[in-house]
Amino acid sequence: MTSPTVRHLLRLTDWSADDVDEVFRLAATFEAGAGPRVDGCAVLFFPPSSLRTRVSFERGAALMGLQPVTFPPETLDKPEALADVAAYLAAWADVLVVRHHDPAVLAGLAAPDVLPVVNAMTADDHPCEVLSDLYALSRTADVRRLRFLFVGGDGNVARAWQGAAQLLGLDLVQCCPADLRTRDLPPGVRWTDDLADAVTRADVVLTDAPGEHAAVLAPSQVTADLLARAPEGVRLAPCPPFVRGREVSSDALASAAFVGHAFKASLLPVQQAVLAHCLTS
Numbered sequence: 001m002t003s004p005t006v007r008h009l010l011r012l013t014d015w016s017a018d019d020v021d022e023v024f025r026l027a028a029t030f031e032a033g034a035g036p037r038v039d040g041c042a043v044l045f046f047p048p049s050s051l052r053t054r055v056s057f058e059r060g061a062a063l064m065g066l067q068p069v070t071f072p073p074e075t076l077d078k079p080e081a082l083a084d085v086a087a088y089l090a091a092w093a094d095v096l097v098v099r100h101h102d103p104a105v106l107a108g109l110a111a112p113d114v115l116p117v118v119n120a121m122t123a124d125d126h127p128c129e130v131l132s133d134l135y136a137l138s139r140t141a142d143v144r145r146l147r148f149l150f151v152g153g154d155g156n157v158a159r160a161w162q163g164a165a166q167l168l169g170l171d172l173v174q175c176c177p178a179d180l181r182t183r184d185l186p187p188g189v190r191w192t193d194d195l196a197d198a199v200t201r202a203d204v205v206l207t208d209a210p211g212e213h214a215a216v217l218a219p220s221q222v223t224a225d226l227l228a229r230a231p232e233g234v235r236l237a238p239c240p241p242f243v244r245g246r247e248v249s250s251d252a253l254a255s256a257a258f259v260g261h262a263f264k265a266s267l268l269p270v271q272q273a274v275l276a277h278c279l280t281s
């Protein structure tokens with residue numbers, strides 16, 4: 001349970017739909033160059049492999065008045081209690097943005113409620129990524145009326161979409177072989193292994209890197225032929241880093257359905273909005 005005075009973003013299901021609406025409202029103001037200014041310091045933890053989320057958090061923080069100070073996540077892997085780390089950092093920092101594989105590290109930093117902790121990806125969640133895609137979609141559609149098809153097995157991006165579906169009542173189907181599916185799907189989220197059928201009812205097709213399951217997921221590659229079976233106007237938003245010829249084909253990425261590059265531009269205003277929302281609680 002978090003204190004009412006410190007708002008964290010550890011997982012989307014800790015938030016309310018009103019929080020998401022407020023983040024989208026704030027994101028629109030940041031996009032228009034009129035977002036609130038929040039002077040202070042954001043301490044970020046990112047591995048060297050991070051690209052998009054790190055650039056957009058660092059740039060976004062700087063633009064809104066927060067000085068970004070970035071460390072590798074291993075900085076948090078010392079025997080020192082995470083509550084002590086948070087208590088010391090709170091003297092100079094206003095918010096922590098953390099990418100770390102272990103969600104317990106984020107929970108440990110958040111537990112003393114001395115400053116907000118924002119999840120920039122763990123092994124089992126990625127809320128900012130999904131908020132960004134939903135914001136991009138919300139600019140032209142009512143996301144609650146769209147049908148989402150996640151093509152891929154259990155994982156952090158799958159679970160982030162499932163959390164969003166649970167919170168916002170989204171129509172979401174996971175499509176993958178049975179033994180890769182998420183076991184504890186939230187109420188309302190469905191599973192199928194029939195991709196050719198499921199795509200006929202998909203307005204938004206989502207993917208994630210297959211990790212160690214590339215071979216078994218190869219038949220689930222999203223191709224232009226597959227997308228041709230989808231309703232008109234279908235959008236393909238693969239989670240980067242995607243690989244042509246693995247979870248998506250080159251012709252799918254060259255098709256009009258592909259919105260990936262354009263959608264990720266929203267990481268900047270959405271993450272600024274998340275920071276502002278957490279800092280103004």
Ligand SMILES: NC(=O)NCCC[C@H](N)C(=O)O
Binds near residue numbers: 053129155156157208
């Ligand atoms: N765009 C990103 O922030 N990357 C998401 C990578 C998700 C992938 N399942 C991973 O854990 O590396």
